[in-house]
Amino acid sequence: MAASPNPLHRLLDLSHQLGREDRRLAILGEGNTSVRVSIDTFLVKASGSNLATLSDASVTECNFSALLPLLGKKSMPDAEIDRALLASRLNADAKKPSVEAIFHAYLLALPGVNYVGHTHPIAVNRLLCSKHARTFAQRRLFPDEIVCCGVESVFVPYTDPGLKLAQAIRTAVVACIKRLARPPRVILLENHGLIALGATSQAVLAATLMAAKAAEIFIGAAAAGGQPHFLSAAQVARIAGRPDEHYRQQALGL
Numbered sequence: 046m047a048a049s050p051n052p053l054h055r056l057l058d059l060s061h062q063l064g065r066e067d068r069r070l071a072i073l074g075e076g077n078t079s080v081r082v083s084i085d086t087f088l089v090k091a092s093g094s095n096l097a098t099l100s101d102a103s104v105t106e107c108n109f110s111a112l113l114p115l116l117g118k119k120s121m122p123d124a125e126i127d128r129a130l131l132a133s134r135l136n137a138d139a140k141k142p143s144v145e146a147i148f149h150a151y152l153l154a155l156p157g158v159n160y161v162g163h164t165h166p167i168a169v170n171r172l173l174c175s176k177h178a179r180t181f182a183q184r185r186l187f188p189d190e191i192v193c194c195g196v197e198s199v200f201v202p203y204t205d206p207g208l209k210l211a212q213a214i215r216t217a218v219v220a221c222i223k224r225l226a227r228p229p230r231v232i233l234l235e236n237h238g239l240i241a242l243g244a245t246s247q248a249v250l251a252a253t254l255m256a257a258k259a260a261e262i263f264i265g266a267a268a269a270g271g272q273p274h275f276l277s278a279a280q281v282a283r284i285a286g287r288p289d290e291h292y293r294q295q296a297l298g299l
């Protein structure tokens with residue numbers, strides 16, 4: 046099943062949006078993006094390339110079947126992971142995919158997920174590098190945060206990037222799906238950054254921008270004095286279940 050018309054075009058546009066300097070989501074080679082092309086393959090940003098200026102020459106098409114089995118391995122030497130990343134390419138001339146392609150493969154294989162965007166937003170990382178990291182993932186401050194980021198975000202305790210991080214993400218996402226019966230919209234990686242996932246590139250951009258805004262509001266509310274005033278569980282559930290909010294989600298391509 047195709048993710049959308051022109052998945053490469055949409056992936057490049059999403060990457061340029063996420064890489065915009067004024068949005069302070071990623072600089073230099075930070076972050077990566079991906080799109081599911083078919084049941085067998087996906088496109089992912091190549092290692093070391095820049096989101097803001099990403100071109101088709103720095104996007105690599107990979108086979109799910111070459112990367113998903115890695116998630117079941119207890120441990121693997123880095124050289125072997127490198128070989129697997131290179132072997133996952135459809136075209137041997139394509140650049141090496143980022144090591145984070147392993148978690149992209151896992152998330153794109155979830156039902157209803159066609160796009161993934163991973164960034165290191167300054168506002169979000171201010172919280173993810175603080176004692177508030179888990180609270181920021183679990184609580185909600187305002188209605189649009191629920192519309193764009195879901196009722197809660199998945200929280201992943203700090204893990205070094207690579208296969209171990211992909212495995213930690215899988216463990217946390219599986220627990221979330223068991224609880225909520227649907228994939229999350231946002232995954233927060235302690236001391237690292239944010240992953241947004243969704244059916245469309247607009248959903249990934251909206252979740253990323255709204256999470257960055259929520260982080261700024263959290264920090265501002267805490268600075269205004271004490272613990273921010275969070276929405277209650279009943280308020281969060283009510284917003285998540287409102288038909289007009291569902292309409293807004295559809296209108297926003299979420």
Ligand SMILES: [Zn+2]
Nearest residue numbers: 076163237238
């Ligand atoms: Zn990262």
